[in-house]
Every structure is written in structure tokens, then in C-alpha cells.
Amino acid sequence: MNKLIARIDKLPKWYAICVVLVYGFLMAEYSLTVSRIIPAIETLSSIYQTVLNINFGLMIVACLIIWLVSSFLFHLTALLFSGQATFNRLLYTSSFAYLIPIISILASIILIDNIQVPTGDSIVIQQALFNNPMFKLGEQLINWSFISYYLIIVIFIHYIYNIRWIYAVFSVVIPALSIWGITELIKLL
Numbered sequence: 002m003n004k005l006i007a008r009i010d011k012l013p014k015w016y017a018i019c020v021v022l023v024y025g026f027l028m029a030e031y032s033l034t035v036s037r038i039i040p041a042i043e044t045l046s047s048i049y050q051t052v053l054n055i056n057f058g059l060m061i062v063a064c065l066i067i068w069l070v071s072s073f074l075f076h077l078t079a080l081l082f083s084g085q086a087t088f089n090r091l092l093y094t095s096s097f098a099y100l101i102p103i104i105s106i107l108a109s110i111i112l113i114d115n116i117q118v119p120t121g122d123s124i125v126i127q128q129a130l131f132n133n134p135m136f137k138l139g140e141q142l143i144n145w146s147f148i149s150y151y152l153i154i155v156i157f158i159h160y161i162y163n164i165r166w167i168y169a170v171f172s173v174v175i176p177a178l179s180i181w182g183i184t185e186l187i188k189l190l
């Protein structure tokens with residue numbers, strides 16, 4: 002594993018940025034694909050299309066910000082457990098953990114593109130979509146791919162920071178649960 006991380010460290014830094022940009026692009030495309038299935042109100046179609054286009058760009062920017070913030074939180078937590086590494090090393094290495102979610106998102110987009118949606122109002126279409134087994138499979142692919150992402154990050158942190166496995170797990174679990182808790186708290190407000 003040390004050899005793999007050493008090889009990743011030798012790759013140009015723009016490879017890492019490209020991986021995250023591809024991830025952001027595919028997340029935006031997935032969101033756009035789902036949005037296109039549900040028809041917009043005819044009078045608002047041009048406004049709706051404009052919002053979708055703005056959302057596309059914002060989704061890519063949001064993925065870059067999430068990559069930076071989550072890597073920084075993982076870095077800080079690993080430092081608390083006496084880890085010895087630089088933030089840049091984790092930042093660029095962690096981007097390659099997005100490769101599995103990229104494949105899953107691409108497969109989900111292909112699955113959703115092949116869904117036959119009934120005609121009717123948007124509520125009927127949403128119910129049909131959310132009950133469709135192909136849509137459910139696509140959602141599960143994306144959700145399960147992030148478990149592999151976090152497991153890969155744990156492995157990277159263990160080898161990059163030279164800390165025990167349990168500390169590497171905590172370095173990922175503590176920030177992830179903290180972010181989840183904060184989002185749940187905001188939902189309640």
C-alpha cells in the first residue's frame with residue numbers, strides 16, 4: 002500500500018483536481034438527469050431551465066468545496082491522533098478515492114436514462130420514479146460507493162499519517178458523523 006501511495010504522490014497534482022472535477026460533473030449530470038424526468042410547469046420552463054443550468058455549475062463547485070473541507074477535517078482529526086503528514090499529501094491522495102463513486106454515478110446515470118416514465122402530473126411521475134427498481138438500484142449504487150470511499154480514505158490516512166488503524170477509522174468517522182449531525186440539526190430548524 003505504501004508503494005501505491007508513493008505512486009499517487011508522484012502523479013501530477015492536476016490529475017487529482019481532474020478526478021474531483023469529473024466527480025463534480027457526474028454528480029451535476031446525475032442531478033440534471035433526475036430533474037429532466039420530472040416535467041416543469043410550462044409557463045416556468047425557461048426559468049426552470051435557467052435554474053438547472055445554474056445548479057449544474059454550483060454542483061461542480063460544491064463538490065470541489067466538499068473535497069477540500071472533508072480532506073481538511075480528516076487531516077485535523079488525524080493530527081489529533083499524533084499523525085505526521087502534510088495536508089497537501091492527503092488532499093491530493095484522497096481525490097483518487099472518488100474513482101469508485103465516479104463509476105457508480107456513471108452507472109446510475111445510465112440506469113436512470115433507461116427508465117420509462119408514465120405521463121401525468123409531476124406527483125404521479127415522482128411516485129413512479131421513486132418506486133422504479135432501476136431508480137432504486139441507481140440510488141443504492143451511489144450510496145454504497147461512498148462506503149468504499151470512506152474505507153479507502155481510512156487506508157490512506159493509516160499509511161500517510163502512520164497512525165494505528167483505530168485512529169485512522171476515528172479520523173474519518175468523527176468528521177463524517179459531525180457533518181451528518183450538523184445537517185440533521187439544520188433540518189430541524
